[in-house]
Amino acid sequence: MILAMFVGAGVGLFFGESVGWLSHIGTAVILLMQMTVLPFIIVSLIGGIGKLQQSTAMLIFSRAGAIMALLWAVGLVVIAFVPVSFPIFEAASFFSVSSIEPVQPIDYFKLYIPANPFESMADGYVPAMVVFSMAIGLALIGIDEQSKQPILSLMQTVGETFGRITQGLVKVLPIGIFAMSAAAAGTMGIDEFASMQVYLVSYFLMCLLLTFIILPWIVASLTPITFQQTLNISKSSLVTAFATGNIFIVIPVIVDECKQVMKSHHALTEDNATLIEILVPIAYTFPNIGKLTVILFVYFAGWFNGTPIELTDLASLSISGLLSLFGSVYVAIPFLLNLAHLPADLFQLFVMAGFITGKFGSITATMNLFVLTLLTACLFAKRLRAKPPQLLKLAIGTSLGIGLTLMTLKIGMGLFINPPETTSSVIANMQVADKVPTKVNRQRPILGETPTQPIASIQHIRERGLLRVGYIPSNVPFSYYNNAGKLVGFDTAMASKLANDLNVQVEFVPFRQGELAQALQAGYFDIAMSGLAMDIQQMDQLSYSDPILELNLAVATKDYLVNxxxxxxxxxxxxxITIAYVEHDDRVENVKRTLPGIRFVKIGAYQQFFRQKDDKYDAVIISAEAGSAWTLFFPSYGVAILENNSRYPVAYAVAPNNQSLLNYINNWQKLRRVDGHQQKFYDYWMLGVGAKEEQPRWSIIRDVLHWVE
Incomplete structure (x- = not known):
C-alpha cells in the first residue's frame, strides 16, 4: 500500500491535472471498504462482550474499565491541545453562500440513544450503534451458556463472513490508494501540500510524545515500575508494530513482557498472571489512544478549511470520536467530518496520509496496551500509588511534556511553513469586463456651489450620449479603485453594462452617503449605483428601483472577536463595546434599546473602520458580502453572520420625478437577471469566481518535458 501511495504520487506529479479523474476510483474503493464496517462493529461487540464470564466482565468494566477511561481522557486532552500549535495565518476569502446556510444542530439524543436501531444504522449514527451493541452484549452475559451459544455462534459466523469480505476488498485497496494519491498529487496546489505538513508533523510529534513520554511517565508516577523499565520492556514490540503497522501480532509479546516486569517487582501472582492474559486481548478490541489520535485530523481539517473547531464543540466531538472509533476509522472520520460540518472530500487527504501516520499510531496503541495492563495489574497487586505526591509528579511531568512539545511545534512550523499567498492582490487587481468610453470624476460636487443640471429622462440620456452614475468611493466590492487606479466593482460593472446597452458613454460622479437625495435632485448624476441599502427615511426624497440584491447583515470585527x-x-x-455603522439607521435605533452595554457610532465610510489605528471601534455593521471583501484587504478582520440571519435589499436610486428612467432600470435589471449577466457579475465580484487566474498544476509532462501545452 505504501508502494501504491508513492507510485500514485509519482503518476500525479508526472501527468498533473489530467489524472484528476482518478479520484472517483479512489472514492469508489473507500465506499466499498466502508460497506461491512458498521455491521462488523455490531456483531463483534455483541459477540465479544456476550461471551465474557460475569466475573471477567465485572473485572474489565469496573477497574480495568476505569483505568482505560482515564487513559482515553489523557489521550483526548493531549489531542485537543495539539491544534494550539497550528500556525496562525492571517487569511481571508470572498463571501461564500455556505456561510449563511443554517447549520443543522446536532441531535445528541439520536447521536447517542438508539431509540430506533435501524434508523440509527441507516443514518450512520455510530455512537448509537455502539451503545445498542454493548447493551445486547451485556444482556447476553447474564444468560446461561447453553441458551446464548446459538447467538454467539451466529455472531462469530457473521463476523468471520464480514472479515472474509473485508480481506477480499483489501486486495483492491492499493488501487484506491494509488488513485487517490495520483489525483491529489496531480491537482493539489503547493499551499495545500504545505498545509498537509502541518498535520503530518503535528501527528508525528504527538504520537512520539504520548508513546515515549506521557504514557511511560504515568506508569513511573503511579507504580513501582520505572520510566526506563517501561521503555525497555516495550522496545521490541514498538519496533515490530512500527515496522508492520500491526498491533495484533505483538499481543503475545506484550503479555510476556508485562508478566516479566511484574515478576521483577515480586507482584506476579497466579491471579495477576491470569488477569494479564485475559486483559490484553480484550483491551485490544477496544479503542486505544493510538486509534484516538486520528481525531487530530478533524481538528486539522477545520484549520485547513478556515473554520477551526470551536472550544465549545471539543467535548462533544471527542466523545463522538471515541464512540465512533469502536469501529473503523474509515467510518469514524467521515462521520466526524460531517458532525463538524466540514467538507467530505477532505477524507481523501486522511486516507492518503493514513499509511504514513498509521505506523506512528501503531506504536502509540502498543504503548497504550502496555500501560493499561501494567496499571491494572499493579492495582490488583495493591502496588498502585495514587496519593498527592505521585499525582503531583504525574501532573508536572505531563504538563512539561505537553508544553515543550507544543512550543517546539509552534516555533518550528512558524519558521519553516510559509503562509499562503495573500488574497488582497486578487481583489485589488479585478477588472470590469465591459469596455465602454468612461470618465471617472474623483472630485465630489459641492451642494450649493456646483451648478445644478436638469434631471435627465431616459430619452434625454440617449440623446446626449452620456449616462451619469453616482458612486461612493472605497465602497468595496460595489465601487472602489483597483491597483491600476481604475474604478471597479459590482455596481461599476453593472453601470458599464447599462451604458453599453444604452449605447452611450458613462461618467461616474462621487457622492457622500448623506447627500444622495440632494445630489440626485440637483442633477449631478442620473442614477446612484453603489450598493445602496434601501432607506425608509429617504423614500420620500428619491425613488428606489426594484431590489438588485438581498444582502446578509453581519458584523466585521477583529478575528478574535468574531465568535x-x-x-x-x-x-x-x-x-x-463600540460598534460603528454607516447605514441601517432605523435598525440601529431599534437595537440600541436592547443592548444598553454597547455604544453605536455613525461613521461616514467603511474605510474609517478598517483603516483605524487607535482601535476606536470594535466592530462595524456591514453586509457579509462587503465585509468579506474588506477582509481580503485587511485579513486581521473577520465577518460574523448574525444569528437571526437578517437580510436587507440594495437598490439603485433616481430622482423622485424621473419615472421614465426608473421604469427603464426596473425592466433592464429584470432582463439582466434572467439572462444571467447579473449573476455573472455577482459571482465574480462577491464570490470571487474567476477573480484569480488559475494556473495549471505543475507537472513533469508539461513543465519539464513540454510534451503537452
Whole structure:
C-alpha cells in the first residue's frame, strides 16, 4: 500500500491535472471498504462482550474499565491541545453562500440513544450503534451458556463472513490508494501540500510524545515500575508494530513482557498472571489512544478549511470520536467530518496520509496496551500509588511534556511553513469586463456651489450620449479603485453594462452617503449605483428601483472577536463595546434599546473602520458580502453572520420625478437577471469566481518535458 501511495504520487506529479479523474476510483474503493464496517462493529461487540464470564466482565468494566477511561481522557486532552500549535495565518476569502446556510444542530439524543436501531444504522449514527451493541452484549452475559451459544455462534459466523469480505476488498485497496494519491498529487496546489505538513508533523510529534513520554511517565508516577523499565520492556514490540503497522501480532509479546516486569517487582501472582492474559486481548478490541489520535485530523481539517473547531464543540466531538472509533476509522472520520460540518472530500487527504501516520499510531496503541495492563495489574497487586505526591509528579511531568512539545511545534512550523499567498492582490487587481468610453470624476460636487443640471429622462440620456452614475468611493466590492487606479466593482460593472446597452458613454460622479437625495435632485448624476441599502427615511426624497440584491447583515470585527458576535446571548453580555455603522439607521435605533452595554457610532465610510489605528471601534455593521471583501484587504478582520440571519435589499436610486428612467432600470435589471449577466457579475465580484487566474498544476509532462501545452 505504501508502494501504491508513492507510485500514485509519482503518476500525479508526472501527468498533473489530467489524472484528476482518478479520484472517483479512489472514492469508489473507500465506499466499498466502508460497506461491512458498521455491521462488523455490531456483531463483534455483541459477540465479544456476550461471551465474557460475569466475573471477567465485572473485572474489565469496573477497574480495568476505569483505568482505560482515564487513559482515553489523557489521550483526548493531549489531542485537543495539539491544534494550539497550528500556525496562525492571517487569511481571508470572498463571501461564500455556505456561510449563511443554517447549520443543522446536532441531535445528541439520536447521536447517542438508539431509540430506533435501524434508523440509527441507516443514518450512520455510530455512537448509537455502539451503545445498542454493548447493551445486547451485556444482556447476553447474564444468560446461561447453553441458551446464548446459538447467538454467539451466529455472531462469530457473521463476523468471520464480514472479515472474509473485508480481506477480499483489501486486495483492491492499493488501487484506491494509488488513485487517490495520483489525483491529489496531480491537482493539489503547493499551499495545500504545505498545509498537509502541518498535520503530518503535528501527528508525528504527538504520537512520539504520548508513546515515549506521557504514557511511560504515568506508569513511573503511579507504580513501582520505572520510566526506563517501561521503555525497555516495550522496545521490541514498538519496533515490530512500527515496522508492520500491526498491533495484533505483538499481543503475545506484550503479555510476556508485562508478566516479566511484574515478576521483577515480586507482584506476579497466579491471579495477576491470569488477569494479564485475559486483559490484553480484550483491551485490544477496544479503542486505544493510538486509534484516538486520528481525531487530530478533524481538528486539522477545520484549520485547513478556515473554520477551526470551536472550544465549545471539543467535548462533544471527542466523545463522538471515541464512540465512533469502536469501529473503523474509515467510518469514524467521515462521520466526524460531517458532525463538524466540514467538507467530505477532505477524507481523501486522511486516507492518503493514513499509511504514513498509521505506523506512528501503531506504536502509540502498543504503548497504550502496555500501560493499561501494567496499571491494572499493579492495582490488583495493591502496588498502585495514587496519593498527592505521585499525582503531583504525574501532573508536572505531563504538563512539561505537553508544553515543550507544543512550543517546539509552534516555533518550528512558524519558521519553516510559509503562509499562503495573500488574497488582497486578487481583489485589488479585478477588472470590469465591459469596455465602454468612461470618465471617472474623483472630485465630489459641492451642494450649493456646483451648478445644478436638469434631471435627465431616459430619452434625454440617449440623446446626449452620456449616462451619469453616482458612486461612493472605497465602497468595496460595489465601487472602489483597483491597483491600476481604475474604478471597479459590482455596481461599476453593472453601470458599464447599462451604458453599453444604452449605447452611450458613462461618467461616474462621487457622492457622500448623506447627500444622495440632494445630489440626485440637483442633477449631478442620473442614477446612484453603489450598493445602496434601501432607506425608509429617504423614500420620500428619491425613488428606489426594484431590489438588485438581498444582502446578509453581519458584523466585521477583529478575528478574535468574531465568535462572540455570532450568538445573540454573547452580544447581550458585551460591555464597553463600540460598534460603528454607516447605514441601517432605523435598525440601529431599534437595537440600541436592547443592548444598553454597547455604544453605536455613525461613521461616514467603511474605510474609517478598517483603516483605524487607535482601535476606536470594535466592530462595524456591514453586509457579509462587503465585509468579506474588506477582509481580503485587511485579513486581521473577520465577518460574523448574525444569528437571526437578517437580510436587507440594495437598490439603485433616481430622482423622485424621473419615472421614465426608473421604469427603464426596473425592466433592464429584470432582463439582466434572467439572462444571467447579473449573476455573472455577482459571482465574480462577491464570490470571487474567476477573480484569480488559475494556473495549471505543475507537472513533469508539461513543465519539464513540454510534451503537452
Amino acid at each position: 462572540r458576535f455570532k450568538r445573540n446571548d454573547s452580544i447581550r453580555q458585551m460591555e464597553n
